[in-house]
Amino acid sequence: MKSAVVQLPGLNRDRDMIAALTKISGKAPVTVWQTEAEIPDDVDLIVIPGGFSYGDYLRCGAIAARMPVMQAIKDKADKGVKVLGVCNGFQILVEAGMLPGALMRNSSLKFVCKEVKLEVVNAETDFTRAYEKGQVIRCPVAHHDGNYFVDPETLAGMEDRGEIVFRYAEGTNPNGSLGDIAGVMNRRGNVLGMMPHPENLIEAAHGGSDGRGIFASALDVIAATA
Amino acid sequence: MTIPNSIAITPELVASHGLKPDEYQRILDLIGREPTFTELGIFSAMWNEHCSYKSSKRWLRTLPTKGPRVIQGPGENAGVVDIDDGDCVVFKMESHNHPSYIEPYQGAATGVGGILRDVFTMGARPIAAMNALRFGAPDHPKTKHLVSGVVAGVGGYGNSFGVPTVGGEVEFDPRYNGNILVNAFAAGLARTDGIFYSKAEGVGLPVVYLGAKTGRDGVGGATMASAEFDESIEEKRPTVQVGDPFTEKCLLEACLELMATGAVIAIQDMGAAGLTCSAVEMGAKGDLGIELDLDKVPVREERMTAYEMMLSESQERMLMVLKPEKEEEAKAIFVKWGLDFAIVGKTTDDLRFRILHQGEEVANLPIKELGDQAPEYDRPWVQSNGRQPLPASKVAAPANYGEALLKLVGSANQSSRRWVWEQYDTLIQGNSLQRPGGDAGVVRVENHPSKALAFSSDVTPRYVEADPFEGGKQAVAECWRNLVATGAEPLAATDNLNFGNPEKPEIMGQLVGAIKGIGEACKALDFPIVSGNVSLYNETNGIAILPTPTIAGVGLLPDWQKMAKIGSARDGDRLIMIGTDGSHLGASVYLRDILDTIEGPPPQVDLAAERRNGDFVRSLIRNGQVTACHDISSGGLAIALAEMAMASAKGMKISLSEQRGAAHALLFGEDQARYVIAVPADLANFVQASAESAGVPFRPLGAVAGRELVVDDLINVAVEDLAKAHESWFPTFMA
Numbered sequence: 001m002k003s004a005v006v007q008l009p010g011l012n013r014d015r016d017m018i019a020a021l022t023k024i025s026g027k028a029p030v031t032v033w034q035t036e037a038e039i040p041d042d043v044d045l046i047v048i049p050g051g052f053s054y055g056d057y058l059r060c061g062a063i064a065a066r067m068p069v070m071q072a073i074k075d076k077a078d079k080g081v082k083v084l085g086v087c088n089g090f091q092i093l094v095e096a097g098m099l100p101g102a103l104m105r106n107s108s109l110k111f112v113c114k115e116v117k118l119e120v121v122n123a124e125t126d127f128t129r130a131y132e133k134g135q136v137i138r139c140p141v142a143h144h145d146g147n148y149f150v151d152p153e154t155l156a157g158m159e160d161r162g163e164i165v166f167r168y169a170e171g172t173n174p175n176g177s178l179g180d181i182a183g184v185m186n187r188r189g190n191v192l193g194m195m196p197h198p199e200n201l202i203e204a205a206h207g208g209s210d211g212r213g214i215f216a217s218a219l220d221v222i223a224a225t226a
Numbered sequence: 227m228t229i230p231n232s233i234a235i236t237p238e239l240v241a242s243h244g245l246k247p248d249e250y251q252r253i254l255d256l257i258g259r260e261p262t263f264t265e266l267g268i269f270s271a272m273w274n275e276h277c278s279y280k281s282s283k284r285w286l287r288t289l290p291t292k293g294p295r296v297i298q299g300p301g302e303n304a305g306v307v308d309i310d311d312g313d314c315v316v317f318k319m320e321s322h323n324h325p326s327y328i329e330p331y332q333g334a335a336t337g338v339g340g341i342l343r344d345v346f347t348m349g350a351r352p353i354a355a356m357n358a359l360r361f362g363a364p365d366h367p368k369t370k371h372l373v374s375g376v377v378a379g380v381g382g383y384g385n386s387f388g389v390p391t392v393g394g395e396v397e398f399d400p401r402y403n404g405n406i407l408v409n410a411f412a413a414g415l416a417r418t419d420g421i422f423y424s425k426a427e428g429v430g431l432p433v434v435y436l437g438a439k440t441g442r443d444g445v446g447g448a449t450m451a452s453a454e455f456d457e458s459i460e461e462k463r464p465t466v467q468v469g470d471p472f473t474e475k476c477l478l479e480a481c482l483e484l485m486a487t488g489a490v491i492a493i494q495d496m497g498a499a500g501l502t503c504s505a506v507e508m509g510a511k512g513d514l515g516i517e518l519d520l521d522k523v524p525v526r527e528e529r530m531t532a533y534e535m536m537l538s539e540s541q542e543r544m545l546m547v548l549k550p551e552k553e554e555e556a557k558a559i560f561v562k563w564g565l566d567f568a569i570v571g572k573t574t575d576d577l578r579f580r581i582l583h584q585g586e587e588v589a590n591l592p593i594k595e596l597g598d599q600a601p602e603y604d605r606p607w608v609q610s611n612g613r614q615p616l617p618a619s620k621v622a623a624p625a626n627y628g629e630a631l632l633k634l635v636g637s638a639n640q641s642s643r644r645w646v647w648e649q650y651d652t653l654i655q656g657n658s659l660q661r662p663g664g665d666a667g668v669v670r671v672e673n674h675p676s677k678a679l680a681f682s683s684d685v686t687p688r689y690v691e692a693d694p695f696e697g698g699k700q701a702v703a704e705c706w707r708n709l710v711a712t713g714a715e716p717l718a719a720t721d722n723l724n725f726g727n728p729e730k731p732e733i734m735g736q737l738v739g740a741i742k743g744i745g746e747a748c749k750a751l752d753f754p755i756v757s758g759n760v761s762l763y764n765e766t767n768g769i770a771i772l773p774t775p776t777i778a779g780v781g782l783l784p785d786w787q788k789m790a791k792i793g794s795a796r797d798g799d800r801l802i803m804i805g806t807d808g809s810h811l812g813a814s815v816y817l818r819d820i821l822d823t824i825e826g827p828p829p830q831v832d833l834a835a836e837r838r839n840g841d842f843v844r845s846l847i848r849n850g851q852v853t854a855c856h857d858i859s860s861g862g863l864a865i866a867l868a869e870m871a872m873a874s875a876k877g878m879k880i881s882l883s884e885q886r887g888a889a890h891a892l893l894f895g896e897d898q899a900r901y902v903i904a905v906p907a908d909l910a911n912f913v914q915a916s917a918e919s920a921g922v923p924f925r926p927l928g929a930v931a932g933r934e935l936v937v938d939d940l941i942n943v944a945v946e947d948l949a950k951a952h953e954s955w956f957p958t959f960m961a
Contacts, residue, residue, distance in 0.1 A: 009479075009563060010472045012388025016656040052386040055472025111381050113651045142385070142651045200653045205670055205786070 392667025444539025698743025
């Protein structure tokens with residue numbers, strides 16, 4: 001399994017993501033710059049990490065969604081390559097139309113960085129196979145605009161098809177997201193967007209490794225348990 | 227149409243530049259003619275208190291700044307300290323007090339931006355930030371607005387830039403009603419052979435402008451920061467800069483890439499007094515002249531005068547002396563990151579600072595003298611009158627100890643700061659081992675299997691007010707102690723000295739006393755000051771802030787797996803107090819918040835005891851004999867135990883049976899050099915025997931058990947109730 005991490009000006013959790021992918025797969029991911037129109041053929045997982053791409057000016061993810069590299073990512077996704085967007089990466093995927101819904105300002109109107117609980121709603125995805133359905137894991141969040149919204153009709157379809165992958169559990173919804181939604185995937189099941197940061201909970205130094213399963217699943221390596 | 231640069235110099239104009247008549251005379255003597263308008267601006271920028279340290283320099287020289295690990299002390303953008311294996315930590319703390327009061331969000335944001343730039347200018351990637359914030363009384367009409375703006379600004383900049391905020395302080399006191407304090411700290415990691423300095427070298431080499439464009443924001447900011455406030459403060463809003471963390475993040479990446487190419491001879495960030503200060507600094511340090519052509523400076527506004535360009539404090543800018551053969555390579559990096567890259571001048575051998583604009587020479591000044599010949603004052607000072615001793619027997623005991631404890635943990639100054647630090651990204655970079663809420667923030671050193679750095683920022687202004695010398699000592703001792711409480715070896719510190727108007731002898735006396743105290747403590751604890759900043763004139767309508775010399779320290783943990791935390795006590799652990807029994811209630815939180823009075827001297831700091839007790843605690847931690855550790859500071863033993871109990875979510879059964887002094891002094895006394903440690907039950911006797919043989923005083927306190935904090939028959943409070951009181955003050959206040 002070979003992975004790629006997208007680097008755009010203003011993204012700032014790219015180094016965290018590169019470290020996590022390297023530690024879990026034993027191989028450093030390739031990096032892809034904003035202007036690159038192609039992504040290497042042998043990449044099986046493309047990750048758009050968190051941060052503030054282009055300063056989050058205009059709207060979170062809006063400028064990034066229009067950069068040349070996004071077309072290359074869309075082309076890959078259309079061919080079935082896995083795409084994971086975390087935090088700003090999720091916002092970018094939504095802005096690019098690769099995932100439904102919108103991410104609004106947190107209901108508190110404040111940036112929030114804390115640990116929350118996540119319920120693995122769908123454990124039969126390429127990103128969550130390492131978990132059990134209904135399992136509750138710990139995961140940190142750090143964002144200003146993570147309040148997920150989608151229209152009721154689309155939501156009903158997503159729920160029916162199992163596209164709601166993570167929900168905030170045990171009353172820990174940090175941002176007012178509709179239905180406690182923390183992560184969603186596309187219809188084909190190869191594009192996942194999530195606000196929490198599993199890359200910041202993968203080893204003893206982080207105080208736990210609950211986030212590891214997402215990368216272990218996506219990279220097809222045996223999940224190391226906490 | 228040309229832009230007018232010539233304006234007649236009048237005494238009023240000189241005064242409005244913050245220059246005293248004798249200082250202006252000094253300028254006339256130095257250059258032998260009347261300065262141009264641009265030159266007057268340059269002198270005002272270089273000779274104000276903020277940039278020249280003219281009132282404090284004489285005393286700052288007395289601080290210990292050297293040590294076996296110190297690679298760079300004060301005088302550069304930041305201090306540099308060796309942390310073995312070819313790694314070093316680069317750090318500094320700086321105030322942004324005046325701008326943050328005028329415009330809290332941008333003032334605080336650009337304070338964070340400025341300190342981050344100081345660190346990465348030296349070739350270090352920032353890995354940790356802290357913020358020491360002080361606000362007026364909670365019920366003052368401006369306080370909520372200022373808290374909300376400053377916290378959002380700190381977070382807005384640091385979170386977007388991508389540095390974890392791992393510690394800091396937030397305090398309230400009516401004395402900050404008219405002048406809040408925003409002291410921003412940043413630390414970065416570099417290789418010892420990859421540090422970049424501001425000293426220019428080589429004649430005829432290109433001087434390059436990097437980063438964001440120059441606008442009119444912040445013109446005269448440093449001069450504003452060197453004056454007291456009065457009712458006209460709203461008019462000063464245009465002197466506050468506007469930050470752009472996105473550009474700063476790009477500038478960081480571009481600078482680090484550029485430095486790796488070997489193209490950089492000297493580099494300096496543009497902070498206070500922007501282009502002026504950075505150019506003069508680079509030239510003067512390298513014994514070179516600098517010539518700048520302002521027509522080449524990237525600007526974002528039309529028709530800017532030379533004066534405005536030289537004094538602009540637009541953010542996210544750098545100045546660099548470049549190896550000419552690397553120009554194309556260097557430029558390509560800045561183009562890639564979407565930043566400006568412009569050759570705006572050259573180094574010369576004539577030791578002049580020459581500014582050209584529209585083909586005309588608008589300034590021609592001796593570059594060395596601009597810095598070196600700044601006025602320096604030995605301002606008159608008086609020692610403040612010491613307060614009368616206040617024996618504990620003269621201080622009333624609380625009617626109900628449990629209620630007193632609940633009141634303290636839920637008070638404005640002792641309550642949880644979670645509301646604040648949850649707005650900061652404390653986890654980014656994936657190396658945060660201890661986040662805010664404990665004794666010190668701890669960050670793992672990347673690419674090393676076990677090393678970590680600890681960071682803490684401390685000062686107790688009410689002590690400094692009562693006795694500047696002891697208060698100065700205590701600020702250093704508490705910072706040192708907080709680092710030790712994680713198991714770290716304290717390496718060095720940075721000081722951020724916030725005081726009122728130094729032209730008043732009693733204020734100058736506070737500054738002198740505090741510096742003497744800091745110096746004495748730093749010497750005794752081998753904890754040199756490697757960088758710092760002075761902020762004076764923190765006064766409004768003649769009322770000064772509490773003297774606040776903030777000390778931020780850095781410690782080294784060789785193996786983070788063995789660090790101690792405040793919240794890791796386990797059921798059955800034995801609790802032991804290291805240090806002497808509490809006896810001192812003067813200037814204490816108990817007096818202030820329970821008895822509503824401010825009297826008595828602060829606790830004495832016995833530096834030998836501080837060191838001995840600290841070394842002992844550190845050795846226990848490193849030997850793996852401690853499960854949790856917390857220092858005892860404001861609020862005394864009772865608060866320390868409560869904080870440990872809440873952080874561990876465990877109860878405690880404490881007995882003070884062999885009581886020698888008054889219970890309220892034992893529980894709330896703020897005597898120094900003390901810790902509470904939790905140790906496994908089977909090690910308790912061994913640890914106590916070790917303390918005895920090391921000559922370290924201790925007191926067995928009891929054990930971790932149950933769900934209540936119980937102290938004999940004095941206190942019996944559910945830890946859950948303590949936590950509720952502790953956590954609810956801030957959100958309720960800000961709601």
